[in-house]
Amino acid sequence: MARKQANRRKPKTTPRVQLPKIRISRILGPLLAAGVVFATYQLSLTMLDREISSIEISGPFQRVTALHIEEAISDEVEAGFVGADIDQIQEQIVALPWIDQARVARRWPSRISITVTEQIPAAVWGDSGLLNTRGELFVTDLRHAPAELPRLSGPDSSSAEVAARYLAVRDQLIPLGLDVRRVHLDARGSWEMTLGNGIEVRLGRKAVAGRTDLFLDVVADIITGRAMDIEYVDMRYGNGFTIGWKSGSQTPVSDPERAEQEMLAARGTH
Numbered sequence: 001m002a003r004k005q006a007n008r009r010k011p012k013t014t015p016r017v018q019l020p021k022i023r024i025s026r027i028l029g030p031l032l033a034a035g036v037v038f039a040t041y042q043l044s045l046t047m048l049d050r051e052i053s054s055i056e057i058s059g060p061f062q063r064v065t066a067l068h069i070e071e072a073i074s075d076e077v078e079a080g081f082v083g084a085d086i087d088q089i090q091e092q093i094v095a096l097p098w099i100d101q102a103r104v105a106r107r108w109p110s111r112i113s114i115t116v117t118e119q120i121p122a123a124v125w126g127d128s129g130l131l132n133t134r135g136e137l138f139v140t141d142l143r144h145a146p147a148e149l150p151r152l153s154g155p156d157s158s159s160a161e162v163a164a165r166y167l168a169v170r171d172q173l174i175p176l177g178l179d180v181r182r183v184h185l186d187a188r189g190s191w192e193m194t195l196g197n198g199i200e201v202r203l204g205r206k207a208v209a210g211r212t213d214l215f216l217d218v219v220a221d222i223i224t225g226r227a228m229d230i231e232y233v234d235m236r237y238g239n240g241f242t243i244g245w246k247s248g249s250q251t252p253v254s255d256p257e258r259a260e261q262e263m264l265a266a267r268g269t270h
Contacts, residue, residue: 050080050081050082050109050110051080051081051110052077052080052081052084052110052111052112053109053110053111054110054111054112055070055073055077055111055112055114056107056111056112056113056114057069057070057114057115057116058113058114058115058116059115059116059117059118060117060118061116061118062118063097063098063118063119064096064097064098064099064116064118068096069093069096069114069116072092072093072095072096073089073092073093076088076089076092077089077112081106081109081110081112084106084112086104086105086106089104089112089114090102090103090104093114093116097138097139098118098119098138098139099116099117099118099119100117100118100119100120100132100138101116101117102114102115102116102117103115103116119132119138119139120132120133121139121146121149122135122149122150122163122167123149123150123151123152123163123166124142124145124146124149124150124151124152125137125152125153125159125162125163126152126153128140128141128142128143128145129142129159130142130145130149131152131159131163133167135159135160135162135163135164135166135167136160136163137159137160150166150170150179150180150181150182150183151181151182151183152166152182152183152184153182153183153184153185154184154185154186155185155187158185161185162183162184162185165183165191165212166180166183168212169183169193169212169216172216172220173195173216173220176220176221176224177224178195178196178197178220178224179195179196180193180194180195180196181194181195181196182194188205189205190203190204190205191203191204191205191208195227197227197228198227199223199227199230199231199232199233200231200232200233201215201219201232201233201235202232202233202234202235202236203215203235203236204235204236206236211235211236212235214235214241215233215235215241219233219235219241222243223243229245229246229247230243230244230245230246231244231245231246232244237252237254239254239255240252240253240254240255241253
């Protein structure tokens with residue numbers, strides 16, 4: 001009986017769990033190979049890198065010189081042919097005044113090729129700004145505005161909107177032999193345009209797109225032959241427009257479809 005009790009008190013043994021054996025060589029091997037590849041890559045870069053022997057700059061230069069560009073990228077160029085950051089060079093060039101676009105590329109074995117495109121001014125913004133052909137403000141401190149450029153103006157944040165309207169109207173007036181010399185948007189949202197022949201076009205604040213279309217579709221054709229006699233065209237009417245004559249009289253046009261007939265009838269009095 002004592003032997004049986006002793007057997008009962010014998011502690012149970014916990015089964016041993018054996019972890020899988022991993023050879024160190026299986027871990028070190030890939031790490032060593034990756035290290036060799038990285039070291040070879042770095043060594044190759046070091047051997048290939050060299051001073052930039054020349055910078056080729058091309059483009060239709062009018063406002064910017066090659067010297068301006070070289071000065072702007074001098075720090076990056078000192079990094080060497082491989083070390084130079086091409087994207088950073090491009091950003092530094094585009095940041096220069098009057099530069100619109102830039103393409104930068106490495107040319108083996110040690111040359112950097114740069115092609116630049118200058119901004120094309122399309123209009124004067126306010127008193128001292130310039131807009132490009134996309135309506136983007138790219139100069140804000142212009143000293144002498146080119147006299148041949150149209151003048152656009154409005155609240156500071158409206159340059160893109162005013163430029164878009166100007167460009168849209170201009171493109172449709174050119175085939176008619178007309179152009180736009182001025183577009184103004186006041187603080188209340190009212191639009192005015194002045195044509196190249198001096199005629200003022202008042203569009204107002206409401207239904208501006210529809211009034212602009214009416215002017216382009218009907219009124220522009222009418223005033224083409226009477227530009228010397230017309231002072232302004234007031235489009236701020238729900239059912240037509242009014243032509244103001246330099247003589248001081250006005251001709252309301254209530255039915256745009258009959259505008260040409262009414263204009264012919266008014267000729268005898270002007």
